[in-house]
Amino acid sequence: MSEERQVRILYVAGALGFMAFSLGPILYMALTAASRRPDFLSQASGWEFTLAHFAAVVGTPSLHFLDNLRNSIVVSGCASALCVAVAAPAAYAIARLELPGKALILLCVLAVSMFPPVSLVSYLFKVMAALGWINTYRALVLPYTAWILPLSLWILTGYFAQVPVDLDRAALVDGCSGLGVLRKVVIPVAAPGIFSTALLAFIFAFNEFLFALMLTTDHAARTVPVGIALFEGLHGEIPWGIVMAAATLTTVPVVFLTLVFQRRIVQGLTRGAIKG
Amino acid sequence: MRWHPISFPARLAMAGALSPFIVALQFYIVRFLGASFEVTAWVLLVLNLGSVWLVARRWKDLRFSAGELTAFAIVFLFLAACVLIPWAIPAAVSGKVFQLIYNYNYGLANYLMNAMGVVDRPVNWLGTSAGAFLSLVMADAWKTTPFVAIILLAGLSGIPGHLYLQAQIDRAGFLRRFTRITLPLLSTVLLIALLFRTIDALRVFDLMFVLTGGGPGGSTTSLSLYGYNYFLGGDFGYGSAVSVVLFLIALGLSLLYIRAGRFARELS
DSSP, X not given: OHHHHHHXXXXXXXXXXXXXXXXXXXXXXXXXXXXXXXXXXXXXXXXXXXXXXXXXXXXXXXXXXXXXXXXXXXXXXXXXXXXXXXXXXXXXXHHHSOOTTHXXXXXXXXXXXXXXXXXXXXXXXXXXXXXXXXXXXXXHHHHHHHHHHHHHHHHHHHHHHHSOHHHHHHHHHTTOOHHHHIIIIIHHHTHHHHHHHHHHHHHHHHHOOHHHXXXXXXXXXXXXXXXXXXXXXXXXXXXXXXXXXXHHXXXXXXXXXXXXXXXXXXXXXXHHHOOO | OTTOTTHHHHHHHHHOOHHHHHHHHHHHHHHHHHHHHHHHHHHHHHHHHHHHHXXXXXXXXXXXXXXXOOHHHHHHHHHHHHTTHHHHSOHHHHHHHHHHHTOTTTOHHHHHHHHTTSOSSOOOTXXXXXXXXXXXXXXXXXXXXXXXXXXXXXXXXXXXXXXXXXXXXXXXXXXXXXXXXXXXXXXXXXXHHHHHHHHHHHTOOHHHHHHTTTOSTTTTOOHHHHHHHHHHTTOHHHHHHHHHHHHHHHHHHHHHHXXXXXXXXXXO
């Protein structure tokens, strides 16, 4: 069994190496944010703790970090809710009804989700400009919903297909209407799946960059990723401490969600990417 | 209406400006290699992690019922969950973090290389085209490895355990079990991960926009960024032509992906 022991040590070492690789940059970000100087690695004085950068990010109105964060949360929340509201009935229909060309519909949906966003963004800009929606929440919520919908539909169809048809039949026999079955039986049973879908949709919308870059102009609708990317100091150089503090504050809620709902995220992603 | 869809092929043919395309396509071929390199390079680590994760989960379930979940197991599972973090944070944020990591004077990359004695003077990561390319590949690998890991984990959990047991009875060593059982049975999932990541790499925009801005000298400009620059300059016709080419490549790869994943069979 000595080889088994070696293999096990190899596994643990590999896993620990992988974790260090994954967490290293995150730790570096947090350390820089809480350091008096960004160049603490090459300084003799070493790392000195300070919360000044966090205070600056939250306390300086001209940085608009809190505005951006609010925009991000509102836009992602709306897009995620809208996405699930549209995708759930559609996925239920695809999972239950005997539609001709059902497979084709789902495959087209899958192909659309591979679409490069840059192909759309200029026309989207023209449409939004014509509607006068540039720099509003609407201009982001609608494209995000359309963009995340294919994946949501795909994931939800998988979840609904797992709900036994007998449950539907029993409810129908007991005098439930078609919509009633969906609302009172299928959705409660598939609630964990719907929740993972909403969570994934939220994370995707929160992280989106290109649409937000093109369709917003200032803090009235600009989201956090764009805000951080366009951060610049007064004199043109990058204020690393403040940028990293903003990055850390942005990462905290996402990391929290990820750690708490890790299993749901993994389930949802697995369903979206491969079947069986 | 120069931007009307009908005019793309005409403009594309007329422009006689195919050469920038070919350059962009060449970059993309290299970038494909980057994506495949990234996947292959991390496969081994991911396999390790995956096995440990599976072992740990089974172990946890066993012990948990007996109320004996050890502190070590809790810490380990927590760390395993942390591996998802790079995937979950915005690419623009990771781009900024990596910009600092690759900083010439005081970045983490140069500090580590210097501390390990690999180089005797700082590496100019973002200032040279080779360095910028490598930096992008590393940053993208960091960001997307969790996703590949999840896909491979799903594939790993689909391999029946009795195969390993039989192999062990037949006294097949670790390496033999890996090359004769794990790799062959995982090949479809590996192909799916590779295709998915390639399609994803094609669409990369935010990481390049933040980390290198397409530079130095346009050496790391992706097709997305290339098209975007034309849109920004107001040339919607040319920008759209770039987008259409990008879309056609993505579509071709998507069809391959759908074939490899045997999605149609699953649906029927």
